[in-house]
Amino acid sequence: MESKVSEADFSLKKSDLSFFFEPQSVAVIGSLREGYFGGYVVVKTLLNAGFTGKIYPVNPSYQEVLGLKVYPSIKEIPEKIDLALIMINRRSVPNVMRECATKGIKAVIVVADGFAERDEEGAKLQNEIVKIAREARIRIIGPNTAGIVNSANGLMPDPYEPGYEKVKPGTVAICAQTGMINPQAFPYADLHYGVSKICDYGNKCDIDECDMLEYLESDPATKVITMYLESVRDGRRFLEISRRVTAKKPVLILKSGRTKEGAKVSASHTGALAVDDQIFSAACKQAGVIRLEKFREFFELPKIFSLQPLPKGNRLGIVTFTGGVGVLAIDEAAKYGLSVARLSPKIAKKLNAIFPGLGKTVVDIGPPMAVNNYMTIYSDILKTVLEDDHMDCLFNVIWTSPFKEFVEEYLKFYGEMQGNYQKTIATWIYGPSIPLVNELSSGLEDLGFPVFSDLEMAIKALGIAYQYSDRKKGEA
Amino acid sequence: MMGKFSIFDQIKKEGRSILTEFESKKLLKQVGIPVVQTRLARTKKEAVLQSQRIGFPVVLKIVSPDVIHKSDSGGVKLDLNNVTEVKTAYSEMIKTISQQYPDATLHGVSVQKMARPGTEVIVGTSKDPQFGPVIMFGLGGIFVEVLKDVSFRIVPVSQRDAQEMIKEIKGYPLLQGVRGKESSDIPALVEMILKISNLVEEYPQIKELELNPIFAYRDGALAVDARIILE
Numbered sequence: 078m079e080s081k082v083s084e085a086d087f088s089l090k091k092s093d094l095s096f097f098f099e100p101q102s103v104a105v106i107g108s109l110r111e112g113y114f115g116g117y118v119v120v121k122t123l124l125n126a127g128f129t130g131k132i133y134p135v136n137p138s139y140q141e142v143l144g145l146k147v148y149p150s151i152k153e154i155p156e157k158i159d160l161a162l163i164m165i166n167r168r169s170v171p172n173v174m175r176e177c178a179t180k181g182i183k184a185v186i187v188v189a190d191g192f193a194e195r196d197e198e199g200a201k202l203q204n205e206i207v208k209i210a211r212e213a214r215i216r217i218i219g220p221n222t223a224g225i226v227n228s229a230n231g232l233m234p235d236p237y238e239p240g241y242e243k244v245k246p247g248t249v250a251i252c253a254q255t256g257m258i259n260p261q262a263f264p265y266a267d268l269h270y271g272v273s274k275i276c277d278y279g280n281k282c283d284i285d286e287c288d289m290l291e292y293l294e295s296d297p298a299t300k301v302i303t304m305y306l307e308s309v310r311d312g313r314r315f316l317e318i319s320r321r322v323t324a325k326k327p328v329l330i331l332k333s334g335r336t337k338e339g340a341k342v343s344a345s346h347t348g349a350l351a352v353d354d355q356i357f358s359a360a361c362k363q364a365g366v367i368r369l370e371k372f373r374e375f376f377e378l379p380k381i382f383s384l385q386p387l388p389k390g391n392r393l394g395i396v397t398f399t400g401g402v403g404v405l406a407i408d409e410a411a412k413y414g415l416s417v418a419r420l421s422p423k424i425a426k427k428l429n430a431i432f433p434g435l436g437k438t439v440v441d442i443g444p445p446m447a448v449n450n451y452m453t454i455y456s457d458i459l460k461t462v463l464e465d466d467h468m469d470c471l472f473n474v475i476w477t478s479p480f481k482e483f484v485e486e487y488l489k490f491y492g493e494m495q496g497n498y499q500k501t502i503a504t505w506i507y508g509p510s511i512p513l514v515n516e517l518s519s520g521l522e523d524l525g526f527p528v529f530s531d532l533e534m535a536i537k538a539l540g541i542a543y544q545y546s547d548r549k550k551g552e553a
Numbered sequence: 554m555m556g557k558f559s560i561f562d563q564i565k566k567e568g569r570s571i572l573t574e575f576e577s578k579k580l581l582k583q584v585g586i587p588v589v590q591t592r593l594a595r596t597k598k599e600a601v602l603q604s605q606r607i608g609f610p611v612v613l614k615i616v617s618p619d620v621i622h623k624s625d626s627g628g629v630k631l632d633l634n635n636v637t638e639v640k641t642a643y644s645e646m647i648k649t650i651s652q653q654y655p656d657a658t659l660h661g662v663s664v665q666k667m668a669r670p671g672t673e674v675i676v677g678t679s680k681d682p683q684f685g686p687v688i689m690f691g692l693g694g695i696f697v698e699v700l701k702d703v704s705f706r707i708v709p710v711s712q713r714d715a716q717e718m719i720k721e722i723k724g725y726p727l728l729q730g731v732r733g734k735e736s737s738d739i740p741a742l743v744e745m746i747l748k749i750s751n752l753v754e755e756y757p758q759i760k761e762l763e764l765n766p767i768f769a770y771r772d773g774a775l776a777v778d779a780r781i782i783l784e
Contacts, residue, residue, distance in 0.1 A: 309683055310683075311683070312681065312683030312684030312685065312707070313683075313684060313685055313707075316684065316707055353681060355705050356681045356683075356684050356687055356705055356707070358705075359687065359704070359705040359706045359707055359718075360684060360707050362706070362714075362717065363706055363707055363710075363711075363714055551713075
């Protein structure tokens, strides 16, 4: 029997990244000096997040850190290690990789930077660690990465101080070729939607966007995947895998390097070859990937998939407090193939009975609320609109009013509504007080009603949800 | 099958990578793509004979692997209506080309039916370093050259991909027929895109391929000029 590791054997296990995301034990190799960055912070964030596995700090100059025994080297650790995090000088990384190989570690996150993204020496070092890893069948995330998160088991080895303890668990997986998505950079504790996994794959010397897509494809905690890319390592594989994944869950991708200048800078950021943007767009269309245009969308748009049911069609209902917003929304909706729903005669009649002239395409709550008991009529109107089977999704505008009592009433009403509707609802909230707008927004999101930062974003959320559901229907 | 292979083999044997227009069209015809009727003539006499067979008006084009920009160098003569015009055009063409490309290998001239004008579209393929063969569709002439109004897909494309890439270009209304212009046969264009996609998928040795222009008609579509470059 040949015992040589063939490339084919190796790729069989390609998408099994469970050692990274569900390790029983983690070795942290790096500086343990108290500060805002490094091994010390990694150990601290793991402890704070309540990581369920064992933590083994490794450093020859320490005996103990944060109540944990420190080991002078990896080989001194008496137990089996599933995952190692390396954050040391780049020139020392190959040696530590060899130690990991000897120890039988199968998953390594190389946080250290200064590799292919920096200079020729870095590129050589990167090749060297890849070679060591291939021979020992070690998988690598990085180098030049801020690491990963699994919200379910408290795996939050952040090399930077995030200032909060836990990432709120949920169904959105966030991957990027940058640390801009890691806990230190984004308020995951304050968000009102939860996150399943986070991965900054850095220079992608081994694990890349395709491996992550494959892993997340079968990750039961993940319902929607949002990804930031600067490059694609293997275009054909990307097309094949993303096409398969989008049939199961939505994949949203923000890609930089759309301009020639951007592509140039991207190449020096992670040392990757730029992709022709038109070709990448074509691949996304063929794969059913939702292409994002703005950084803000990256965090906002997944909410619609995470919190709401998919729309069954493209008929858009609009409830607003001013006609103007309704018209703007209609303009915006056309971009995504949404068409404004004509209310069914039955519902129009019901609405007209609540207030004369209310039963129109754009349901304008402004006039009736000015003359009636506000909350009673609001709840009657919204419930009636949501009964209409001539409508698949709703752009829901809420004016907070300047009064806290109103916000409380709204939250009570939406609390009762929770789960009692089948339509996809995207909400936009405005009003004369930022604290009240924020309070109502977070309250609604906690109840499962996603709130978007502006009306265009809300409409886009409904638009992409419709497009995704329509494509899925076409394939079924 | 054999025919297709033999073209590639022969080109390779001759140390070339560019197929002549005549060879390109022959190959395309073999895979079922409608191309304008084209015959090879090695002498003036043959040119006259072939144009009589095809029926006037005809076009003469130089057939040489060494002449890339045929029309810029006097290698294309359009709208020839009778034997006299064909004879004159032939003599002039051979003279000009021989002066401009004294070392060029001349296979002869191709005699082609002067195609009835239609809406000009273009289908091309190339290879992307990350995605491999990609296919492009656009409206011909200034639309592709100046406005870059083209759409791309990765090969192989599905029927839906082909339909989408046609609808995606800004000039799509021109294909639907505007201001009294006839509408174009979209299913025929979809068919052409699918056949090209299959061809480059089956033959990875094709590096670039361009059908430019294709005349789209109310009923059908016809490739008028074609170019294939091998790896």
